[in-house]
Amino acid sequence: MSTVLDSIIEGVREDLTSRMAETPLREITARAAEASPALDAYAALQGGRSDSAGVRIISEVKRSSPSKGALAEIPDPAELAQAYERGGASVISVLTEGRRFRGSLADLAAVRAAVDIPVLRKDFMVEEYQFHEARAYGADLVLLIVAALDDAQLRDFLALTHELGMNALVEAHTEEEIERAVAAEAKIVGVNVRNLKTLDVDVAHYEAMARHLPADAVRIAESGVDGPGVVADYARQGADAVLVGEALVKDGEPTEALRRFRAASLTR
Numbered sequence: 001m002s003t004v005l006d007s008i009i010e011g012v013r014e015d016l017t018s019r020m021a022e023t024p025l026r027e028i029t030a031r032a033a034e035a036s037p038a039l040d041a042y043a044a045l046q047g048g049r050s051d052s053a054g055v056r057i058i059s060e061v062k063r064s065s066p067s068k069g070a071l072a073e074i075p076d077p078a079e080l081a082q083a084y085e086r087g088g089a090s091v092i093s094v095l096t097e098g099r100r101f102r103g104s105l106a107d108l109a110a111v112r113a114a115v116d117i118p119v120l121r122k123d124f125m126v127e128e129y130q131f132h133e134a135r136a137y138g139a140d141l142v143l144l145i146v147a148a149l150d151d152a153q154l155r156d157f158l159a160l161t162h163e164l165g166m167n168a169l170v171e172a173h174t175e176e177e178i179e180r181a182v183a184a185e186a187k188i189v190g191v192n193v194r195n196l197k198t199l200d201v202d203v204a205h206y207e208a209m210a211r212h213l214p215a216d217a218v219r220i221a222e223s224g225v226d227g228p229g230v231v232a233d234y235a236r237q238g239a240d241a242v243l244v245g246e247a248l249v250k251d252g253e254p255t256e257a258l259r260r261f262r263a264a265s266l267t268r
């Protein structure tokens, strides 16, 4: 059965083909080599479970999504990222997929230039080229979606990510996907409570999955935060960090919203 994820990836591959024709692999690898070294996103995210700073927040720049359609115009992604940084975000996530999320690599570069904290390239990574491209545009962290990759790809892409000096957020949805992430030696593991095959969101799913996450992995809870209460829930269930998109892009005062989310995690 063809899923939403399959159809997104089909579009991603088409767009990638035209970028590769425009900028060949050797050129993009050269650009990646010239970029300033990646920031340590692992260090920025670890410890949220135990230290006094509380759960870390990965704040997302996202205009649109396949489940909700248009969310926010975001004419100036750099400005939004700075508002997140002021509110205490630990990492900024930038959607770079164009068709469904209306993001771009230009957004990534603009955000990278505007903030001092690590930046995640949020996309559907299915070819080696995209990892060099991520680095060339300043990404410190990339997303690897377990459901979109086989075990060999997962291992190879993780190795390439580390070779390029970046970290990977390895995203799982089921117990089996968590096992595959762990077997590939993922250091940062996310549980997305939105199933990318059906787009259903179930916040309680994090609790069911969290006990399968190894103690030494940095644990991320992704999706479904509609207010401080869910941040506090994820924190109680042992998340080191929470990834928030919609609730922040739709809030007229993202800095304040972020401060509230961070404060909520300290009420454990």
Ligand SMILES: O=P(O)(O)OC[C@@H](O)[C@@H](O)c1c[nH]c2ccccc12
Binding pocket: 060, 062, 122, 123, 171, 192, 194, 222, 223, 224, 225, 243, 244, 245, 246, 247
């Ligand atoms: O807007 P939300 O419900 O806060 O979700 C953010 C984030 O988790 C979501 O954008 C996401 C999680 N994994 C992804 C993979 C691809 C695209 C998007 C995503």
